[in-house]
Amino acid sequence: MKWLETTREVMRRDQVFDVVRPAQSVSAGLDTRHGPILYLEDVTVSFDGFRALDELTLYIDDGELRCIIGPNGAGKSTMMDVITGRTRPDHGAAWFGQRLDLLRMDETEIARAGIGRKFQKPTVFPNHRVVENLELAMAGPRGVWSALGARLSVEGRDRIDSVLEEIGLGEAGYELAGKLSHGQKQWLEIGMLLMQDPRVLLVDEPVAGMTHQEMDRTAELLTRLAGRHSVVVVEHDMEFVRSIARQVTVLHQGAVLAEGSMDEVQSDPRVVEVYLGE
Numbered sequence: 001m002k003w004l005e006t007t008r009e010v011m012r013r014d015q016v017f018d019v020v021r022p023a024q025s026v027s028a029g030l031d032t033r034h035g036p037i038l039y040l041e042d043v044t045v046s047f048d049g050f051r052a053l054d055e056l057t058l059y060i061d062d063g064e065l066r067c068i069i070g071p072n073g074a075g076k077s078t079m080m081d082v083i084t085g086r087t088r089p090d091h092g093a094a095w096f097g098q099r100l101d102l103l104r105m106d107e108t109e110i111a112r113a114g115i116g117r118k119f120q121k122p123t124v125f126p127n128h129r130v131v132e133n134l135e136l137a138m139a140g141p142r143g144v145w146s147a148l149g150a151r152l153s154v155e156g157r158d159r160i161d162s163v164l165e166e167i168g169l170g171e172a173g174y175e176l177a178g179k180l181s182h183g184q185k186q187w188l189e190i191g192m193l194l195m196q197d198p199r200v201l202l203v204d205e206p207v208a209g210m211t212h213q214e215m216d217r218t219a220e221l222l223t224r225l226a227g228r229h230s231v232v233v234v235e236h237d238m239e240f241v242r243s244i245a246r247q248v249t250v251l252h253q254g255a256v257l258a259e260g261s262m263d264e265v266q267s268d269p270r271v272v273e274v275y276l277g278e
């Protein structure tokens, strides 16, 4: 019954050959009718036998602002690495909407499909003006070097103007990015992500090193962006998390320890023990 075994092998969803897999098309659109825009199910990532993510199951709703907290080494960055295609899990599932299987997409495809990530350290082009940074971001990774010489369309200009306003850098458009304050650089980088009009923004420790005033403005910005985008913020600063959080997920040892409002998770004895009580 060799043919039967072969047929069974071919029919397994996780082992289907590329040629018989239905093509993944972003143009098919994101299906978020059931609520979530991101689905992580039983995701496990091991490094030399150590489980950085341990059967992690987590859902992010379309348009929500979610804060992810947890002690060092809880798996927060690894979770973002899985979502953005930097790290492949040992097993589990990761879906963008109901139709796009993130585990079958590479980093560029995932970014193009609408998942943008801001790393902790700003990576703007310091020798270019703020508007040029936004222009480069609009061109995407492929057209970066040809973009600067090209003439911008009216829509392109409007888009840059609206993003400049959105990130509060309307007055600083012609400054060199390298001259901006730390907070302004972070907002510019968020603006660069916005130029790609992502559906999901993953933001890693946005307020590290910011002044209180900059933190307040960042809180306003991220809160404003939610709704139009789904925003996932990883942050250690509890005061900041409290100022923006509606729903908080606490990760611990690669899995969800608690989830709920800030008040709920802060009064959860397990969360106090492993994280807040530190």
Ligand SMILES: Nc1ncnc2c1ncn2[C@@H]1O[C@H](COP(=O)(O)OP(=O)(O)OP(=O)(O)O)[C@@H](O)[C@H]1O
Pocket (backbone or CB within 6 Å): 047, 051, 052, 070, 071, 072, 073, 074, 075, 076, 077, 078, 079
């Ligand atoms: N490439 C790697 N090789 C080996 N171990 C890794 C690798 N990446 C992460 N780890 C380990 O996996 C665990 C989870 O790391 P991760 O960076 O995801 O945690 P985190 O919650 O983001 O921590 P932090 O708050 O310190 O940024 C840690 O113990 C880390 O040392």
